[in-house]
Amino acid sequence: MIQITGLTKVYRRGTPPAVLDLTFDARAGAVTALLGPEDAGKSTALRLMLGLERGQGVALFDGRPYWRLRRPEREVGVLLAGPGGSGAASAAGVVAGHPGRRAQNHLRMLAAAVGVPTRRADELLEQTRLAAVGDQRLRTFSPGMHRRLALAAALLGDPGTLVLDAPTDGLSPRNAEWFHSFLRSFGAAGGTVLVTTRAPKEAAELADRVITLDRGRLVADQPVAEFRRTRLSPEVAVRGPQMARLADLLVGQGAQVRRDGGAGIAVAGIGRTEIGELAYRNGILLHELADRVVEQPAPRATLPVASGRSGRVRVQPSRADSVPAGTVPGDSVPAGTVPGGSVPVEPRSAGAVLSGQRSAAPEPRSSARSDAEPEPRRRPKPGDAPAAGTGPASDGSASTRPVAARTAGAEPSAGRPATGVLPVAGAQTRPGPAGPAEPQGAASAQQMPRPAAEAPSTPPPTGGGVLPALALPATAAAAAAASGTSSTSAAAATTATSPGVGATRPAPPESDLFDETKPTVAVDRLFRDGLSSLAWSEAGDGSDDGNDRGDAAPAAGATDWREDAVAGDLMTADTVRLGRLTLPTEATAPTSTAPTSTAPTTPDHRSE
Numbered sequence: 001m002i003q004i005t006g007l008t009k010v011y012r013r014g015t016p017p018a019v020l021d022l023t024f025d026a027r028a029g030a031v032t033a034l035l036g037p038e039d040a041g042k043s044t045a046l047r048l049m050l051g052l053e054r055g056q057g058v059a060l061f062d063g064r065p066y067w068r069l070r071r072p073e074r075e076v077g078v079l080l081a082g083p084g085g086s087g088a089a090s091a092a093g094v095v096a097g098h099p100g101r102r103a104q105n106h107l108r109m110l111a112a113a114v115g116v117p118t119r120r121a122d123e124l125l126e127q128t129r130l131a132a133v134g135d136q137r138l139r140t141f142s143p144g145m146h147r148r149l150a151l152a153a154a155l156l157g158d159p160g161t162l163v164l165d166a167p168t169d170g171l172s173p174r175n176a177e178w179f180h181s182f183l184r185s186f187g188a189a190g191g192t193v194l195v196t197t198r199a200p201k202e203a204a205e206l207a208d209r210v211i212t213l214d215r216g217r218l219v220a221d222q223p224v225a226e227f228r229r230t231r232l233s234p235e236v237a238v239r240g241p242q243m244a245r246l247a248d249l250l251v252g253q254g255a256q257v258r259r260d261g262g263a264g265i266a267v268a269g270i271g272r273t274e275i276g277e278l279a280y281r282n283g284i285l286l287h288e289l290a291d292r293v294v295e296q297p298a299p300r301a302t303l304p305v306a307s308g309r310s311g312r313v314r315v316q317p318s319r320a321d322s323v324p325a326g327t328v329p330g331d332s333v334p335a336g337t338v339p340g341g342s343v344p345v346e347p348r349s350a351g352a353v354l355s356g357q358r359s360a361a362p363e364p365r366s367s368a369r370s371d372a373e374p375e376p377r378r379r380p381k382p383g384d385a386p387a388a389g390t391g392p393a394s395d396g397s398a399s400t401r402p403v404a405a406r407t408a409g410a411e412p413s414a415g416r417p418a419t420g421v422l423p424v425a426g427a428q429t430r431p432g433p434a435g436p437a438e439p440q441g442a443a444s445a446q447q448m449p450r451p452a453a454e455a456p457s458t459p460p461p462t463g464g465g466v467l468p469a470l471a472l473p474a475t476a477a478a479a480a481a482a483s484g485t486s487s488t489s490a491a492a493a494t495t496a497t498s499p500g501v502g503a504t505r506p507a508p509p510e511s512d513l514f515d516e517t518k519p520t521v522a523v524d525r526l527f528r529d530g531l532s533s534l535a536w537s538e539a540g541d542g543s544d545d546g547n548d549r550g551d552a553a554p555a556a557g558a559t560d561w562r563e564d565a566v567a568g569d570l571m572t573a574d575t576v577r578l579g580r581l582t583l584p585t586e587a588t589a590p591t592s593t594a595p596t597s598t599a600p601t602t603p604d605h606r607s608e
């Protein structure tokens with residue numbers, strides 16, 4: 001299992017992050033696709049996970065960071081894109097080895113390096129259907145053969161986890177299909193597979209779970225069935241000389257019809273057989289009648305303008321008694337919120353792609369996780385408030401963050417964060433003079449009211465650069481604190497995305513938004529996943545040279561983090577500052593919020 005928490009990468013100060021607060025799990029026994037268009041940050045995310053790139057966040061492979069794996073090649077098989085990135089252009093760039101070396105020798109040499117017998121290399125040549133060309137030099141290999149040989153190399157140590165960057169990009173359909181079936185089998189046999197792709201159709205075909213990235217942000221985390229429903233629309237392509245007549249008939253039958261090229265129409269809502277029969281009964285000649293799948297646009301991440309980065313939120317030792325009234329652990333996440341809790345999305349209508357003739361299709365949802373699963377039980381902390389409804393997950397998967405699913409056809413405003421009921425990330429939510437000298441992000445989060453799901457939907461504020469408020473439960477951070485978990489991600493998200501209704505404080509300059517020198521990533525689930533006893537305040541000056549492992553001293557009263565090896569890893573990981581959110585005692589929910597008693601309870605505090 002791979003657990004990703006708060007991965008963040010800013011290549012250059014003042015530029016938007018390539019990856020921002022990315023949090024998700026790739027479970028064992030399943031294929032997880034990291035989907036996104038070009039430059040979405042997929043490769044960067046993988047490089048961060050593998051320690052090939054410096055950044056913020058934590059990636060755990062079966063509970064350990066990559067750099068702590070004793071024999072990484074025996075635990076994680078890696079296939080990264082070649083120079084120049086993924087895609088057809090680089091397909092040839094994913095060269096398995098020296099062009100003058102024969103495939104078998106190449107793999108045997110790698111087997112020796114990994115410390116596995118030669119026969120393992122030969123087995124893998126068989127498995128990857130390269131045995132027949134094992135004596136060929138690599139310069140004669142096609143891109144598909146190179147890719148399969150690279151996969152064989154990744155499998156030498158018989159790892160339980162595979163991390164593959166666009167393994168099928170540029171490959172022939174036959175090679176791609178071979179990869180798909182291999183990876184599916186690997187997952188079905190209990191392995192963990194994390195694979196990136198740009199193609200929604202490939203994700204739908206290959207994966208059990210699809211994580212969608214947009215500009216470095218997670219915008220959806222969906223089981224594949226839901227992904228198919230929201231991102232792929234079946235339709236029927238029809239061509240012939242009498243399409244106008246057929247279109248009238250189809251519309252009369254309740255179908256949605258749009259023009260598709262000169263002599264064609266695309267029909268949704270009625271099957272191919274029915275269309276054919278209708279045409280036949282009415283004497284309409286057809287030249288083409290074919291099923292196809294149309295990709296719907298992905299949810300879009302809204303760039304943060306106020307803060308937007310977990311790194312802006314500093315975490316402090318919590319005060320259990322400072323939880324605002326009415327905030328309880330396990331407050332629900334409103335429908336339509338973004339898993340990961342960091343980025344609001346702009347709901348896009350399916351009609352953005354299809355013509356107005358098309359009836360409302362389910363919108364792509366930013367997060368719509370309809371399969372809300374039980375949250376793994378967090379190790380209880382002293383002083384924790386009992387969290388009703390929390391239960392252990394069968395696999396301890398943190399991807400069980402439940403997010404209330406939006407119902408198909410809901411008005412965008414219903415699913416959208418009810419901005420009117422959320423306090424803003426401006427002055428309104430900044431700690432006042434009477435408040436403790438808390439970090440702004442934390443304070444903002446604390447003062448967030450109830451989830452928008454229960455609140456009356458109000459129009460989002462307008463104005464340049466104003467974002468829709470994130471439908472993150474205001475109580476998430478508070479609940480996290482109440483339950484002994486830190487929800488910096490939540491805090492950051494709320495800070496980042498709450499628009500400026502009544503805000504008087506200007507957003508910090510863009511260059512300050514992604515200041516890598518003050519990184520504190522989402523740490524809530526590190527606590528939730530059993531590290532809650534390790535809270536300590538961020539000691540240091542916030543500087544991060546990427547090498548200051550373990551410099552910060554535990555706060556008074558904090559458990560000695562050195563007692564726990566894994567925790568030690570986390571605590572000393574380059575950029576992670578663990579702590580617990582401190583809530584100002586005066587923080588209260590605004591009266592405009594929905595009554596807390598109506599809040600459905602979910603076991604997760606950061607399913608946002």
Ligand SMILES: Nc1ncnc2c1ncn2[C@@H]1O[C@H](COP(=O)(O)OP(=O)(O)OP(=O)(O)O)[C@@H](O)[C@H]1O
Nearest residue numbers: 011018036037038039040041042043044045085086
């Ligand atoms: N070494 C680098 N230096 C500066 N910026 C980089 C670097 N590598 C990636 N980026 C930027 O980070 C962003 C994400 O790039 P990344 O390669 O991770 O995207 P991707 O989703 O993998 O794209 P693709 O599908 O094209 O491979 C892009 O804007 C890219 O320009």
